[in-house]
Amino acid sequence: MLLVPCPNCGPRDASDFKFGGESSSRPDPRTATPEQWRDYVHLKTNVAGNQKETWYCRGCRTYFSLHRDTVTNIFGAPQS
Amino acid sequence: MSPSRLPSGGAVIDRSRPIKFKWNGKSFTGFEGDTIVSALAANGVDVFSRSMKYHRRRGILTGDFWDPNCFVQVGDEPNVRAGHRLISAGIEVSAQNVWPSLERDVKAANGLVGRFLTAGFYYKTFMKPATLWPKYEKILATFAPGGAIDIESTPGRYDKRYSHPDVLVAGGGPAGMAAAIAAAEAGADVMLVEHNHQLGGHLLWGSAEDQKRAASLGARCIEVGVEVLTDSTVTGRYDGSWVAINQRNVAGETIERVVKARAKCLVIAPGLIERPYIFEGNDRVGVMTSGAARRMLNMYGIKPGQKAVVFTANAAGDAAAADLADAGVEVTTVDGRTGADVVRASGSGDRVEQVELADGTVYEADLLVTAVGWTAPTSLANMSGDRPSYDPSAARFFCTSLPDDVLPTGGLAGDGSLEENLTHASATGRLAARRGLTMRNQMRSMTPRASTGVPAPIKDASEPAPLPRANHPELFRSTTHGLVDFSEDVGSKDLWAAAAEGFDSVELVKRFTTATMGPSQGKLETVNTVAVLAEYLGQSIEEVGTTVWRPPYAPVSLGALAGKNSTPHRISSIHVWNKANNCKFIHAGAWLRPDHYGNAQAEAKNVRDNVGIIDVTPLGKLDLQGPNVPDLLELLYVNKWRKLDIGKVRYGVMVGEDGVVLDDGVTARLGEEHYMMTTTSSGAASIWEWAENWLQTERPDWDVRIVPVTTSYTSINVAGPKSRELLLKICEDVDLSNEAFGYMSARPATVAGVAESLMLRIGFTGELSYEVHVPAAHGLKVWEALLDAGKDLGVKPFGLEAQRILRLEKGHFIVGQDTDGLTRGASAGLGGLIKLDKDDGVGLPELRWAADRTDLAQVVSIALDDGMIVPEEASQLVDGETNTIVGRITSSRMSPNLGRSVCMGQVIPELAAPGSKLTVLLTDGRRVPAKIHTDHAFIDPEGARLRA
């Protein structure tokens, strides 16, 4: 099981967290085309390598970003 | 072959403690420390099972956990490994899958047609016609190996444990022990896990000197504080060296447990497993590995035969020959290093009587011991991402690249003398301690609190000097064919036949023939399978490659995986009353909720006729405060929120960014910057996290504070025409008149003397009703006060089932029941609620695009022409004309208030208009007519009752 480094709680079992998937930026809902919007909602890059992703710690109730190598599962330092 | 107990010897048995047990109904006596196999062998038993396909007699092959020939039934427990399980007083052991007896088994007739039972025989013969498969299956099942399951047997106690060692050592042989000792001496918390009953590994079946060494290393482990788990198996290594251990020897009543260990560094020292040799007759009773012979002699004091041929290609074989001679066995040694070879074992009754060599020499013997080399059990390395490679000069696989926190030692790392091995292991242990402690210190420093008591990692630890690799001849198969997989009865000929049919990669051969897929899990078979295939293909073992070892390392009982049977659930403060009052509960998410109190139909009727109360505590409740709450509400809900007056309540639906309905509920404005949001019960936690997600990531500038108060309040819905009358009796500080406290309003209140309560006038049931939220500690008091005060009004509790009937009568959908993962806001009859003229909103673009679509399924109310029929939920709806599927029933109940069934469903838009005709396909095959109902609500569509 992954050991996820929470910026507040330190490294803890992945079961303490909710995985938010790879980070994506939200297009402007007023101007987004269907292609742009659905790209944001449904399409993931799914890289083999370094990925920025969102985690939610159910201990301290914080959302934060992490970089993870999806091949080795090694995490970089957390960012709030 | 007739094994017997020697007058002395046996390192692990206590001859002063005899133990009585039964084998196939007859009484036998063994000693404490005996396995079932050794105790039986001591009594002259040489046959323990019949083989899977051919039902040939089988005796000891390896005499340990992996022995494929020694599966037995113990009491109500099937498939017990008799080479591993210790005897205990009174156990009843019997042979599996034999009839009428182990010695005379009629299914052995299979052996006569054995040449037809080649690989793929079952697939090919019984595939067609498919309709007959159930019949074939029944007959074939009687031929399947395995014991009998007693479904009446009492489940035992199983448990789990978490552990956080700095260093975890898998394998308690000399290398594992030395590594554990060195790691503990360097300050690490160490856990040492050994598969067998004692620490010691191969030293246990070695010389007296070896056994002394094992004992002193074991004692040292305890001295330096290593936590030792014996009869326990490291079954898998996962990300972050999260290691699963199946612990079988647990003190007390617990039978087994799973230990989930977060090892900061993992040392793998599983030793080596001896490979059987492939030749004609290699599964005869009396053919065994050198390890098996030495285990019997030196651990249990058993003489495994009278006249032995020892086919040896290494020091272990030489030692076995010497040990057998010492025990008085007549020994002939055949040296595989000089090119001599065994080609055939023959005899009667599936036993060895003659051994034939390649040069034509025939020896009379009742025992044939083989020592042809080793399989490196690289499972844990594989699970750490390694792809081990084959070294032909040592005739086995070695690890190639492992992560820093996984270190191999012992036989996995190389050969050399015992001293060289111990030196390597000690260095490995020190390095593991340094890495483990470094990691622990790092983890501590990442946790923002004072770091206390973590020892500093030692500085002088480095990579151990590599162990030498001993030269070993590549001996896999003789010039004859024999068995490769003893548990699956798959021979080298079967593998060649499979390759000839085109199954010429090791992964394909494995699946087609089932070689390596039996209970030995490839420990004895994998390398032989690869070698036999390589020989057929004319390739090297390295070219053919090996299969990937996956978890679990050894089979784990289902009980251990299931663990302790504990299902925690949440209960409200009213639970005690419910329990005492004939309530039938239902598990709903994390909660145990009242489903009904004996008669849901009567409960639902009483709500419409008089007044009912229901415990709705699990309803999600979020206290929202701050200047930006209206912004948040307008973002999360599909409708508008900026003009909600204090004291007013509004209904809202939430969708995701994909426009699909997520949740619904009401939100009340309690003060200038103070709101209370309610969510569905199942959405209580997820909507909180959803709202936090928006606030923390997309709108960090907004000032909104969310406090989840679901369990801070006990929530009671008081519903029915007499609900106002009832509340008037116990609530004095709120003007309950329709003028002062109208539909969709909220008031702070004191209810039954409980201050700081909150009342919402809303109506899921379609009746005049009040949702009363009182501080949780006083919930039961208010519940009882309502029942007491409402006696003359006919108040009755009602459960979730009655609530489901009532909301269906009213045509209110339930998110997740009547909507699904494709239901967009516009589909759920919410067209009027959705406001598209907003700057922003979750899923707003999707809502806009969906508004223009005409092809979305609609959520509708449906009435069957015959109101006595209640169609099952999920019944299909078809177009009577074309017979195509046009939708499905999502909810259906008999309505006690209308005396007919009421349904909701989803249909295609063309048939969603009131009055449209449909056909419902009932599960019994009948087709009955139905119509889309005029209104969503079957009762009071104009809403007069809830506004009364």
Ligand SMILES: [Zn+2]
């Ligand atoms: Zn945290």
